[in-house]
Amino acid sequence: MSAIADVARLAGVSKATASRALSGHGYVADETRERVTAAAAEIGYIASPNAASLITGRSKNIGVLIPFVNRWFFGELLEGIESALLGEGYDLTLYNLTVGGIERERIFDFFLARKRVDAIIAVGVELSAKELELLTRLGKPIVGVGVPIEGIPSLSIDDMTAARLATEHLISLGHTRIAHIGGGQAERMGHSVHGKRLAGFRQAMDAAGLPDGDFWPTEMSMPDGFSAALQALGDPRRRPTAVFAACDEIAFGTMIAAQRLGIQVPGELSVVGIDGHEYAEMFGLTTIEQKPREQGGLAVEIALAMLDDAASSRPPTETLLPLRFMVRSSTTSPPRG
Amino acid sequence: MSAIADVARLAGVSKATASRALSGHGYVADETRERVTAAAAEIGYIASPNAASLITGRSKNIGVLIPFVNRWFFGELLEGIESALLGEGYDLTLYNLTVGGIERERIFDFFLARKRVDAIIAVGVELSAKELELLTRLGKPIVGVGVPIEGIPSLSIDDMTAARLATEHLISLGHTRIAHIGGGQAERMGHSVHGKRLAGFRQAMDAAGLPDGDFWPTEMSMPDGFSAALQALGDPRRRPTAVFAACDEIAFGTMIAAQRLGIQVPGELSVVGIDGHEYAEMFGLTTIEQKPREQGGLAVEIALAMLDDAASSRPPTETLLPLRFMVRSSTTSPPRG
């Protein structure tokens, strides 16, 4: 006996009426609705979305594609998405879409094909043409966050501008020998976050009439930033007076490397990052802040809105999110001489 | 027309046979099975677990309760769980169970009551008696990781032993003024990770005949460890020569605080942690390693095994996971004088 039948019997109505009363779809007399709600509360009835999905086609579940869980930006975004979804009564199904991951293909071919999710939020993932095709063929709302996806409503900061701002800050302080330690993976530098931040850096240097600073490619993590910085700062004769790090984690690694090498920050080396990482204050890092947790909430809002009016009013393809410059103690004028 | 009907028609069999062939339940002639599999492959058929769950009662979906996503230990564990689940064809539904969280109650009353998950993996969560009651009443396998849960199969390291080992390491180096910077939340210190690590610390100090070292309670994060360490190390006259940090993140914060105060590590201050964080090598931190990613895989294994033979062979209530002592450059003998 289905659970809703119990509610119906207790309230003295049909299953159909009970369903209408509980879902809010269709006409039900106020008095009836109250009886049904009371009955449902009494036996602790919670509708099974699995059963409902069979007929409504909606499963109250959103799939999240994300390359890392354990990096600040991604972790914050994920928590933001989760909290917003729960607030709306949606479940979050997590797909950790790693770059060379063995399961990557299966996520598209199998997991997403199971028709379990109503929409997809793709966080910081770069999709191959084939993957994008598979995704769009699902016919479900897709929202991109962190990195814009061709033809899909996406949220991100303006990476080029952020990088330009960070670099200009260093230039305005008087630095001329500025290095960029940033994301590698040169193959797809074009549209990637990495590529744009590098481009913004070069743009600012060019505009100031400065020679291209050194670029040290690395992964977007603290230990990798540390290793790269050891190289970048290792040779005292060629050492830059300032580093623009593509993200705060790289910036922290750079600051630790500087300390290891006996280089004073900011006296002998200025460091600026992008992100607004939770450690930024502790490190005294000057950075360009973004708010990934809020971005997650926004992404949910957009995805659910697309679900509501499927055809009409698609959100704009690319939404740029606000930036905030936070000056702290990691940047100052270059040393004299 | 249901998708499996298409497969059946194409293979020239009934839906029942198609279902049996694809699921592997029940007898099907080999030749028939091949035809069905081929037909399914041809039209790219993937069974809807939502529909199947209605009759099997299984949804191929596991719920994960976790207090943080953005802390190394939890992030690693989550990635380990996700990857193991995907390998088994299971989805992961993420519930971020924060401590004072507004949604916390709803996760138990509403989300988990929707009958969507086949089992629950509770990571590092301390449950109230009421919550535990709600959880067990679901009648589903539950596995605890990180912190043991009363009466539930749980995986964790032996926190007391780990803390004792770390402390004894410092003692064996000759330290006598050792402080512990560790988890706060005194109200439920008893069974918590925090409480056990503090207890192990005290046990080791006692056993060595040393007076209780100072205990500085804090959150298990790097910035909070930093703030606590600034206090712990601030007064040169009372300063300890060694710090046992309850986790690596606190240890890193402590090392950064020491640097800020001009205190040499390890010359003037030894620091030891617990975890084996990905930054430990960069910081040169001596620590007791655990492998949360593998713990996640193990938790999945146990949960799925419990699903397979519901009644029989319950796994042991508390499984203790291996530890590995990693000595690096953050610990040495205390300064003379």
Place this chain on the structure above:
DNA sequence: CTGAAAGCGCTTACAG
């Protein structure tokens, strides 16, 4: 405004 009936896409006794 409400109820009886059909049906979502599957799986599983039950016959044969």
Place this chain on the structure above:
DNA sequence: CTGAAAGCGCTTACAG
């Protein structure tokens, strides 16, 4: 070994 039928727990036209 296979198929026809029933049914999982819901929701939604369709009558009334």
